[in-house]
Amino acid sequence: MRPFEQDINALNEALQEMGALVAQSVHRSVLSLVEKNEDYAHQVLRDEARINQFEIQIDDLATSIIAREQPVAGDMRFVVVAIKINTDLERMGDLAASIVERSLASLRQPQLNVEVNFTDMANLVESMVLTSLDAFVKRDAVLARGILTSDDGIDKLRNQINCQMIELMKKDPSTVERALDYILIARRLERVADHATNIAEDIIFMVKGIDVRHRDRAELAAASQS
Amino acid sequence: MRPFEQDINALNEALQEMGALVAQSVHRSVLSLVEKNEDYAHQVLRDEARINQFEIQIDDLATSIIAREQPVAGDMRFVVVAIKINTDLERMGDLAASIVERSLASLRQPQLNVEVNFTDMANLVESMVLTSLDAFVKRDAVLARGILTSDDGIDKLRNQINCQMIELMKKDPSTVERALDYILIARRLERVADHATNIAEDIIFMVKGIDVRHRDRAELAAASQS
Numbered sequence A, B: 001m002r003p004f005e006q007d008i009n010a011l012n013e014a015l016q017e018m019g020a021l022v023a024q025s026v027h028r029s030v031l032s033l034v035e036k037n038e039d040y041a042h043q044v045l046r047d048e049a050r051i052n053q054f055e056i057q058i059d060d061l062a063t064s065i066i067a068r069e070q071p072v073a074g075d076m077r078f079v080v081v082a083i084k085i086n087t088d089l090e091r092m093g094d095l096a097a098s099i100v101e102r103s104l105a106s107l108r109q110p111q112l113n114v115e116v117n118f119t120d121m122a123n124l125v126e127s128m129v130l131t132s133l134d135a136f137v138k139r140d141a142v143l144a145r146g147i148l149t150s151d152d153g154i155d156k157l158r159n160q161i162n163c164q165m166i167e168l169m170k171k172d173p174s175t176v177e178r179a180l181d182y183i184l185i186a187r188r189l190e191r192v193a194d195h196a197t198n199i200a201e202d203i204i205f206m207v208k209g210i211d212v213r214h215r216d217r218a219e220l221a222a223a224s225q226s
Helices: A003-034 A038-069 A073-107 A118-137 A141-171 A173-225 B003-034 B038-069 B073-107 B118-137 B141-171 B173-225
Strands: none
Touching (some): A003 A073, A003 A118, A038 A073, A038 B038, A038 B073, A073 A118, A073 A173, A073 B038, A118 A141, A118 A173, A141 A173, A141 B141, B003 B038, B003 B118, B003 B173, B038 B073, B073 B118, B073 B173, B118 B141, B118 B173, B141 B173
């Protein structure tokens, strides 16, 4: 295996490990709310520090690959997209932590007497995060495009929660503060999904970019033979 | 001037030019709504393409600096943060375009009979975007910290619009759809501000990182003399 491929494997592994931790944090942030479990909440806050360390390590790894291997065209784009994905993952970690802060605050208030479907939303977000990293490692634009479709599902689930909360607030003004907390938590989950969508768009652009460059190179090769 | 400094100047200039275009787009997206001006809306959609081109150019410039100059420590971090800021700016451009789409849709509906203060929010967001780039170029953590304070102002303005719209919806259910449009536009402006806040946090981390590394180097120098 060439050194460049070894480096890329290390980069892929680190991003997937970070992504798994981020997906788990998002999941736990919602469980802390749904199952009223403070342990999950504190675990998310502890893991945020690890996610931040991952970000620095991965930036360092990506830039050392650029400096050492001087990749060109599609390979360079791959490393740049890795830096972008790294940033998205770190911000998802921030969002999980901010969901937890709100969840801890809401655990100290009387519970709303309604079933709010955060679980489906969290499951979908989690799978979007993991799929986006899979699509990156495999440089798979079709897999990435599937994430854009999932994002419509997120919009729908988020709108359901929004409508449910607005109805509740209209019916019983004493719920307004707590219902807005729930709207805010749904909004943060949606923003995690937005980051997964950003990653998917970067991957589609990257793969398209590589194709274009490959075609250019093939055309160049064909032209140079004539 | 060293080649590295020339490259960094070019990078700074490109980011500031892109940032000015993004700030203008955000401003125009809100004007298109407030002044019911479709021309502004179409200008924003045209400028989004230019913003996307900037993103590619700046990524290329940043990665060629890394490959050619092989910067270390603080200088490397600066270039990596440039790539991150570039990503944030491009996503702000996306948000301006999505505000415009919603604004164009809302222009085709009967107007709500209320004054909604989008202008203050847009002005504050615009200044946050420009200040974040200024802080980056000057590597100024104090300036960057000011942006975090502005973000509290954004939260306040966004909450005002939210509360106003919720009240309106409660009073007159026929406004629900249009009021939700306004809530969504305010949310997108808030997300532009979130990106400026992300940039500010990256700058603070970068400057702090540089300080730490500089101290380490001074300590190393001192130790090597003993």
